[in-house]
Amino acid sequence: MKRSFPLVLFLLAAACTSTVRQPAVPVHVVVVGTTDVHGWFNGHVETPPGGGEGVLWGGLPSLASYIEALREENRGRVLLVDSGDMFQGTLESNMFEGEAVIRGYNVLGYTAAAVGNHEFDFGPVGPDAIARKAGDDPLGALKRNADLAMFPLLSANMTEKATGRTPAWAKRYTMVRVGGARVGIIGLSTPDTPNVTMAVNVASLDFTDPVAATLQAARELRGAGADAIVVIAHMGGRCTKMDEPHALDSCDRNAEAMRYLENLPAGTIDAFFAGHTHANMGHYVNGIPTLQGLPMSREFSTLDLWIDTEQNRVAKSEIRPHTMICSFVYEGTQHCDPRTAPKGARLVPRIFGGEPVVADTRVAQAIDPYLRRVAAKRDEKLGIRTDALFTRAYSAESPLGNLIADAMRRSTGADVALMNSGGIRSELPRGDLTYGDVFAVSPFDNYPAMVIMTGTQLLEVLRNTSTGARGIMQVSGVKYTFDASKKGLERFVGATLDDGRPIEAEKLYSVIMPDFIAMGGDGSESVMVTIPKDRVTIFYASPIRDLLVAELKKFNGTPLEPKVDGRITVLNPPAPR
Secondary structure (H helix, E strand, O other): OOOOHHHHHHHHHHHHHHHOOOOOOOEEEEEEEEOOOOOOOOOEEEOOOOOOOOEEEOOHHHHHHHHHHHHHHOOOOEEEEEOOOOOOOOHHHHOOOOHHHHHHHHHHOOOEEEOOHHHHOOOOOOOOOOOOOOOOOOOHHHHHHHHHOOOOEEOOOEEEOOOOOOOOOOEOEEEEEEOOEEEEEEEEEOOOHHHOOOHHHHOOEEEOOHHHHHHHHHHHHHHOOOOEEEEEEEOOOOEOOOOOOOOOOOEOOOOHHHHHHHOOOOOOOOEEEOOOOOOEEEEEEOOEEEEEOOOOOOEEEEEEEEEEOOOOEEEEEEEOOOEEOEOEEEOOOOOOOHHHOOOOOOEEEOEEOOEEOOOOHHHHHHHHHHHHHHHHHHOOEEEEEEOOOEOOOOOOOOHHHHHHHHHHHHHHOOOEEEEEHHHOOOOEOOEEEEHHHHHHHOOOOOOEEEEEEEHHHHHHHHHHOOOOOOOOEEEEOEEEEEEOOOOHHHHEEEEEEOOOOEOOOOOEEEEEEEHHHHOOHHHOHHHHOOOOHHHEEEOOOOOHHHHHHHHHHOOOOOOEOOOOOOOEEEEOOOOOO
């Protein structure tokens, strides 16, 4: 049979078409990250340093407006993740043990969240922060939040001591499909968790090597077909220059996140969202895009990934600048930070994705019942006035640290007061104070503990808490010196009583401190375990914040003035980055 010439051409063309396959277009996925929200689900009002009108900064209702714009622009190819420490920090969050944050996150549509150290702070369900009676579950409040969450809580390096397995209320990782790409998300917790929460609440858990946990989880995810792997970790870094993502000269190379990333074999993961250190990162570390926004609901981080689903790999990534969560910004800028606002600049509506940022009503409705129930207590006027901002510091003496340590010492008549810098969570504003202001400074349900210790033990606590691994002790009744150019225990130089007299090795001193420190937190454990139990008294009548309120009320409205007076001397402080 004779075929026509046009038919032959058609068949040839069809054959050629069937053998030449066009490469698939990479799937564009946008990953948005928050971290260390610490209960600030309604945002907070920031006031310019010199006084004046404040501006609302942060909050889940405003964040939702940004996320919705990103989802519309990217046709839903958006993953929303959190790197931990979601709950602890505000009256409206703490009174309900973090429930309001979970409700808000559910409406926002979070994909996953890492388990942070402060997720364990609430202990059992109810008012006690630790188990005090038979039947109390030290993880009760966290388990309830995990049950309420419509997203998984992740930690690949958290295991039960009894079983060696991940607790039933958490997962090591999850895998989600977005735009045809399979994205694995691994969670990590800081191995330092027992030192930076109430240790008794995590006594049943181990926090293991995050590198080994990541390698195992990544192998399993790749084996299950993951095209990309994102790690969300409550392990952080600290960088001060954000203009060049490939330049690491401003980053603390000894930070936990940096050490972790530099020990990961190439190709293990494709992105890392950090947390815990309340600092910024937006850099490529060991080839891995690494992001960390500011805490307290101030910023979110955004990463663009182009995923080749045929080759099961990320073809390209791009780190966007961090985005401040503001409904209004200073004219000519994209931020609402009054500390760096141009002089005389006015506030104008924030435009994002071509639309004004407007608080999302669904999220607002989810959190409003919690706000209304605490409003009276939060706004209660205390009759206490400050004539300037009381600032805090993590690695140096601070006016706020001195104020709190002095109040603790005066209220109990102790020889010495110690206050861990990490327990001071916010600055004390200028003006007439409310209960909410003081709560933000001291949100933890820590109670004053009187510890009778020898001079040698007191010196060892100061030595162990001056290593640079965590924040230092703010003090009253003593003065001490450390050398920031040295490492570990070698940093501590010495200490005296506040009048210059030596601390006598065998003499007993009464030392008031948070029960968190008395129980071994922030590096004090090696000393505290040597102190007989009958020399430790915890006063459960009032938490430290209420002690502070009671002491400051004794000034009868006389304005409080911030001061530092040389209690802590830092030799060879690091140069500003």
